[in-house]
Amino acid sequence: MTKAIHSHHGHEETVQLTRGLMPKEELLYDLAELYKVFGDSTRIKILFALYENEMCVCGIAELLNMTQSAISHQLKVLRQNKLVKFRREGKTIFYSLSDDHVFKILGQGLEHITE
């Protein structure tokens, strides 16, 4: 099982997902960075909220009972990691998950903690 891939740093590599080959230092670092994004309950809640519906910033803030500023800061992190996308409609900006892959990762994690 070998795959040609594009890392976040833009160059191409080959990754073995089989036993016996430790992925490159940089790839492991990127992987940790990705999990770090999921490692905050506010961001997790935002992602789950967006799985249900596309939502505006103030909608998320209201749902999670947090300030608009806090949500905006976290949405920035999610945006920078390409986990969410957004569209503008007048004054309002609607956020949604950038792809189903994001939810798959959450599902996998849920499976683990629920044994």
Add this chain to the structure above:
Amino acid sequence: MTKAIHSHHGHEETVQLTRGLMPKEELLYDLAELYKVFGDSTRIKILFALYENEMCVCGIAELLNMTQSAISHQLKVLRQNKLVKFRREGKTIFYSLSDDHVFKILGQGLEHITE
């Protein structure tokens, strides 16, 4: 798709993995805690190393070029989250992944960052 589960806090719940139902606050918190563990490159490296071989603490320290103390501290985190198990052989303690599930989670993350 409904599953009866045991949370880390020891009581039974029901979780919907379908659109339209936000998991309980506490479950989302536990999920974030799990990802937090994966969100450090030292721990990620340890997990990948253990996927290849069962290893002793000093072996991991040597492989990652880090102090025994730093590795021990991180192994404690992995132990507390039940991601690794260990056995003693004389003075040496060998660590290994607690199950294949752990590596599945890593594989899923790798898939995401490699597009």
Add this chain to the structure above:
DNA sequence: TCAATATATGAACAATCATTCATATATTAA
């Protein structure tokens, strides 16, 4: 029992991070 070796752990420190507060930017309606 004592010395040597492997591992664990508490305290301290620096670095990172989530939230808050104040304010800036962008859009719309008047």
Add this chain to the structure above:
DNA sequence: TTAATATATGAATGATTGTTCATATATTGA
């Protein structure tokens, strides 16, 4: 253009966290 509204963002702050250092615990062989 001005007021109102939605969102973004820089600075400050308190909390969390990874590593180091010193030391404790556990095992083995002498």
